[in-house]
Amino acid sequence: MSDAPSTPPDNDATDGLLRFFHLAGRLKETPRAGWALRGVASPESVAEHSHRVALLALVLAPRARPPLDVARCVALALVHDLAEALVGDITPYDGVSADEKHRREDDAMREMAALAGDESLLAAWREYDAAASAEARFVKELDKLETVLQAAEYERRGDAAPGALDEFWDSAGARLTLAGTRALLDALRRERADG
Amino acid sequence: MSDAPSTPPDNDATDGLLRFFHLAGRLKETPRAGWALRGVASPESVAEHSHRVALLALVLAPRARPPLDVARCVALALVHDLAEALVGDITPYDGVSADEKHRREDDAMREMAALAGDESLLAAWREYDAAASAEARFVKELDKLETVLQAAEYERRGDAAPGALDEFWDSAGARLTLAGTRALLDALRRERADG
Numbered sequence: 001m002s003d004a005p006s007t008p009p010d011n012d013a014t015d016g017l018l019r020f021f022h023l024a025g026r027l028k029e030t031p032r033a034g035w036a037l038r039g040v041a042s043p044e045s046v047a048e049h050s051h052r053v054a055l056l057a058l059v060l061a062p063r064a065r066p067p068l069d070v071a072r073c074v075a076l077a078l079v080h081d082l083a084e085a086l087v088g089d090i091t092p093y094d095g096v097s098a099d100e101k102h103r104r105e106d107d108a109m110r111e112m113a114a115l116a117g118d119e120s121l122l123a124a125w126r127e128y129d130a131a132a133s134a135e136a137r138f139v140k141e142l143d144k145l146e147t148v149l150q151a152a153e154y155e156r157r158g159d160a161a162p163g164a165l166d167e168f169w170d171s172a173g174a175r176l177t178l179a180g181t182r183a184l185l186d187a188l189r190r191e192r193a194d195g
Numbered sequence: 196m197s198d199a200p201s202t203p204p205d206n207d208a209t210d211g212l213l214r215f216f217h218l219a220g221r222l223k224e225t226p227r228a229g230w231a232l233r234g235v236a237s238p239e240s241v242a243e244h245s246h247r248v249a250l251l252a253l254v255l256a257p258r259a260r261p262p263l264d265v266a267r268c269v270a271l272a273l274v275h276d277l278a279e280a281l282v283g284d285i286t287p288y289d290g291v292s293a294d295e296k297h298r299r300e301d302d303a304m305r306e307m308a309a310l311a312g313d314e315s316l317l318a319a320w321r322e323y324d325a326a327a328s329a330e331a332r333f334v335k336e337l338d339k340l341e342t343v344l345q346a347a348e349y350e351r352r353g354d355a356a357p358g359a360l361d362e363f364w365d366s367a368g369a370r371l372t373l374a375g376t377r378a379l380l381d382a383l384r385r386e387r388a389d390g
Contacts, residue, residue, distance in 0.1 A: 011382065017254070018382045024250050025348055028243040048223040051246040054273055055219050059212070059313055071266035078249055078269070118254055153220055187206065187213045 013117055020116040026085040033089040034147075038164045040154055046081050046089060049146060053077040056142040060180050061135075068135050076128045076139045079121055083108040102129065141181045148172040152188050208312055215311040221280040228284040229342075233359045235349055241276050241284060244341060248272040251337040255375050256330075263330050271323045271334045274316055278303040297324065336376045343367040347383050 027047035035043030054077040061073040081089075086108035090101045106126070113122035128136045151165040169189075176185050222242040230238030249272040256268040276284075281303035285296045301321070308317035323331045346360040364384075371380050 010378070014378045014382045018379055018386065020254075021247065021251065021344055021379075022348065024247055025344065027246065028239050044223050045240075045243060047246040048240060048242040051222065051242040051249070051273070052216065052219055054246070054249060055277075056216065058270055058273055059215075059311055059316070071269070074266070074269055074273070075253055078246070078253055082250075116254055121254070149216055149220065153217065183205070183209045184213055184216075187209045191213065 016115040016117060020112055023085045023112060023115070024082065027081065030084055030089060033091045033094075034168070035150075035154070035160075037091065037093060039161055040159050042159075044150060046084050049150070050078060050081055052149070053080065053139070053142050053146045056146060057139060060142065061138065063180055064138060064178070066134075068138055072133075072135045073139055073142075075124050076136055077142060079124045080128045080139060080143060082112060082121070082125060086111065105129070138178065141176050141178055144172045144175050145181050145184060148185065148188060152192060155192070211310040211312060215307055218280045218307060218310070219277065222276065225279055225284060228286045228289075229363070230345075230349070230355075232286065232288060234356055235354050237354075239345060241279050244345070245273060245276055247344070248275065248334070248337050248341045251341060252334060255337065256333065258375055259333060259373070261329075263333055267328075267330045268334055268337075270319050271331055272337060274319045275323045275334060275338060277307065277316070277320060281306065300324070333373065336371050336373055339367045339370050340376050340379060343380065343383060347387060350387070 027050065028045050030046040031043045032046060032049055033043075054074055057073040057077040058070070061068050061070040083105035084090075087104045090096050090104070096104075106129075109122050109125045113119050127133055128139060131137050131140055148168050148171075151160070151168040154160040155162075155165060169192075172185055176182050222245065223240050225241040226238045227241055227244055228238075249269055252268040252272040253265070256263050256265040278300035279285075282296075282299045285291050285299070291299075301324075304317050304320045308314050322328055323334060326332050326335055343363050343366075346355070346363040349355040350357075350360060364387075367380055371377050
């Protein structure tokens with residue numbers, strides 16, 4: 001940017017913001033890695049997953065007891081996978097330790113927040129990543145719930161072999177503890193049992 | 196649902212909610228029709244578009260002057276194309292009048308809000324559709340801005356023939372009037388001119 005000294009200072013901030021939104025657009029091209037690993041042919045993108053997690057937050061957070069900050073839940077949902085725009089969707093099968101994954105994602109979020117000129121993006125991602133609030137713990141359940149919703153849809157459409165996605169059901173069963181998310185998981189299981 | 200009289204009443208509400216989230220998932224499979232019409236081979240989905248519109252709202256709404264209700268902007272962004280889960284992405288080339296498009300989408304949103312047991316979804320969509328608030332008018336600009344961001348990315352990647360997406364640039368040029376969205380459009384244009 002220093003090679004354009006005649007540019008008003010404001011343009012640097014706008015160019016950074018533009019770069020941030022271009023990077024965010026990469027989530028449209030970033031496949032959710034867990035599906036491909038289990039044989040789903042055309043897996044959804046991280047952006048598609050994130051949109052439904054945010055919708056889950058918008059609709060379910062107002063029903064939570066004790067009450068949650070709904071706007072905060074939605075914001076956490078929108079940014080929870082944003083680091084993947086730079087580092088990709090790292091899975092437990094990639095030979096990357098949890099600490100190293102965290103370090104890479106934290107670096108990515110620092111870079112993206114700096115480009116956007118918005119440190120609140122980094123704070124939101126860190127709050128989610130560390131499960132540091134009731135809102136973050138709620139959205140972590142929504143992330144699991146969205147995943148098992150998608151697993152059910154792939155199974156129904158025949159996009160996954162029978163049993164191939166069982167571990168997502170098991171994971172959701174072990175981790176969904178709140179009344180609202182648990183009721184939806186139970187309904188999904190009834191639907192699956194009924195074929 | 197009446198064929199399961201032994202089901203506790205609560206299950207009906209949960210089953211409706213589950214059906215709502217399955218319908219919302221169709222946005223992952225709904226291509227943005229404008230791109231395919233102009234020769235883009237693998238166009239993005241409505242869910243992908245909606246995710247970046249919501250991120251634009253989360254980052255840009257706090258900077259707007261006079262101030263906007265940020266949470267409202269994000270909510271409108273998340274639901275602005277939700278009716279397309281039922282009626283698809285109707286374009287001006289589909290031979291459907293604006294009134295008929297509105298009627299179909301309003302019917303779809305009434306159905307989806309009823310399933311979710313959440314009339315605020317219908318109210319949010321109607322507020323956006325009618326541009327009935329400063330927040331709705333802001334998100335309508337973000338919808339255009341996200342579209343031209345995507346147009347620029349398709350052009351850069353060679354996914355569209357030269358000139359094929361010009362009308363999206365023209366449309367954004369005519370309709371983006373707020374300082375924040377206009378500055379980003381100008382930065383996008385500089386980027387395009389520099390190749």
